[in-house]
Amino acid sequence: MSAAPLVEVRDLAVSFSRGGQSIAAVNGVSFDLAAGEVMGVLGESGSGKSVTLRALLRLLPEHRTRIGGSVRVDGHDVLALRGRALDDYRGAVTSMIFQEPMLSFDPVFTIGRQIAESVKRHTGVDDKAARARALEMLDRVRIPSPARRLEAYPHEMSGGMRQRAMIALALACRPKLLLADEPTTALDATVQIQILLLLRELQQEFGMAVIFVTHDVGVAAEVSDRLGVMYAGRLVEIGPAVDVIESPSHPYTRGLLSSIVRGDMRGTRIEAIPGAPPDLAALPAGCSFAPRCAHVRPECLASVPPMRAATEDHAARCILVGPLAPA
Amino acid sequence: MNLTATLPAVVPARPAQGYWRSVLGRLVRDKVAMFCAFMLLAIVLIAIFAPWLAPYDPAAASMLKRLQPIGTEGHLLGTDELGRDLMTRLMYGGRLSLVMGIGPVVLAFVIGSLLGVTAGFAGGMVNTSIMRTVDVFYAFPSVLLAIAISGALGAGLVNALVSLTIVFIPPIVRVAESVTTQVRSLDYVEAARASGAGNAVIIRLHVLPNVVGPIFVYATGLVSVSLILASGLSFLGLGVKPPLAEWGLMLNTLRAAIYSNPWVAALPGLMIFTVSICCNLLSDGLRQAMDVTR
């Protein structure tokens, strides 16, 4: 990439203290994201994908979280933002949508008022303009009869409508980066595909970058240009979505893809990965996937393998993959 | 060599331990709770062994040594308005005060849990009739209710115990009912029912063990309230009668000396305060220790 990337994450590390133990949730995640690019982050529970996302918006509880490394988004040193500057960053430069839309909305105010407040707060326009923007946003996310929905309370809407309203709230200030934390996981199948298509459409229309976290390979394939795979707090593979899904390089990615039931597999056994992910309070010294890996070698146990390039823009954290990736 | 076989087990191989032992383990690590537990134990032991530990007879009055200040030779904590040794009386007073603090809570815990679990588990009409009856009592402030019942029954230790028990039953029923209602709808109770288990077995094995903890924590928090209310009843002359030693009563009789000898007069109050706050902090610690992380 020639221009400076919109997002630059370097050696991001997040640990929580709980009951005297230190839980290493994210252990050295680095990646770049260009403006207008969509990156999917695939991982299972405890892989650190949501924590990484929250770190980008500084949503982690300050008093019991330790964050290391650096995060730059559109020229802001995110980890150094304080007070007013942090408030300005949230919503205007970067905003987020969640699995549970009720968390984004205050139950006692109408949808329209909450979107308008956010617009006023970040752009300083007057009430009328803010309401006009709210109405426009509800229309953009294809909520039927948007003028009437402005006056609706969050609990009066169905699941899919709430999700649309949350997207309207998140995009009302035209952020350059949208963080999506499993926004379609709780939805029914026929609604999920509507929301995915809507997100893809709005992303292209607004030209924003998106980081889309999910555990569902199918969903990741629907939205991502690039795809990262996380395991035990590390990015173990990253590359163009087509390459990662069609020719996975890391044994974990391969195992994950082969353990997913698809098409007509009746009568055949699923190739499941044996064992379970490691305890984040006591990570092994070497590759965290080594205990479950069929190709494990002695050097895998000694130290964490570096990122190695499989092709020019496709890299994996495994010693069995081609040459070392440039940092 | 098969490397995977030599790797550490993926699941940390912890020795299995019982739930209550793990709670105790966490409680022991809580310094504040442990300090409070130690203080309470010391106070209880001193109260129990008062006849052997106390330097004087609690009823031995002396007109010559009235209202001696703290640090008087022979009377370390001074004397009261009748010249009785205050340290002795505080030790003896602990016996009645602790009985009045703990007794009603234990009784209300048993009765209230029974009613609350029944209401929560049965639901429907049974729930409605129990809970609405309880609500009637709940409508009165606890202090007024205690005074009213004690007043109606007449002064005395047993009547004070009864009135305080009645005061504490409604809040415990409420807590027990809400916890039981929650547990009753959980999948493991459904699974037990689907296995063909009857109500008795389900209550004994699946409901009670999961509701007793939260109710118990709530009840321990009530001990301090009970102690203060009991002292209040004695102070008003509705509880223990003189010359018996009881912290609330002592506070009442010493109040005349509040200007001449304030430190001595404050001592029974200090005891009530210490026991109350220790109970509350211990209850908080217990609550935290019982919280099993998923």
Next chain:
Amino acid sequence: MTATPILEARQLVKRFPVKGGLLGKARSWVHAVDDVSFAIAAGESLGVVGESGCGKSTTARLLVHLLEPDAGTILLDGRPIGVTNGVPLTQARRQIQMVFQDSFASLNPRLTVEASVAFGPRVHGVSQREATERARSLLARVGLEPDRFAGRYPHELSGGQRQRVNIARALALQPRVVILDEAVSALDKSVEAQVLNLLLDLKAEFGLTYVFISHDLNVVRYMSDRVMVMYLGKIAELGPVASIYDDARHPYTRALLSAMPSMNPRRRTTQAPLAGDPPNPIDPPPGCRFKARCRHAEEVCGQGDIQLYAAGEAHRVACLMDQPRAGHSHSAKAVVP
């Protein structure tokens, strides 16, 4: 089917009141399950799919008698359950067991894993020693080494391990039918694969019959012999897995199938098959429940109940387009089997 089905539901109806008004009187009803009939042959796996509010979980709870139906009967080996001259309820409960979705909520946090598994047999009068022995051998069978896991408490296990315990618990009564209500839905994909493999092994080993309820169409396809598609409390389509996936007739089934993410970044989905959310099953209007979202809906769809109609051997569809002379403009084209 010639042989008597192991489990049969006949015209099941379950409605829940929606409380409203001052006195909390029911003013409207949720039609959770509305006139649902199906039969399951011994050794078969019936998959049940549908979106939230379609009644699949209520059906599961009716089958294990955690809920009483408002109307209709459930038959075990052709004999009604819980009535005089029928199968006694306790015996039916032993034979039909269930695995729930939430692995944590379905285990008593104060009981060890071993005690949870041994509980069912104990209730049915098996001696403590024998029940414990059975629990330990079942734990070993589901892949949890008894020496390491038997004495543990649920919070000391991972989600996948807890779900294995729940499976062992369901099997402890030696049932013939196991209802799996979204049993793998909460698990991570790599763990889900392990548990699915285990479920298939257990089915073969113990000769079990499964009712496999899930919202994941891929998993249902993998696990089931026949599939039942439900929409708002009614059966939309019911048939052999190949017919449903390769030759779906009901517009709703077709929409569900094309709503599945493509898994291929080169061939992404370009159009959503349906608009809007599935409606609430509160006091539904007469006629086809799907008509409000169906692109083929015509006036005739709102007139009278739509019965399941044979669209092929063992393939039933509740859509007028598949019924000849039903009055729908597509009806004429329907083939008479």
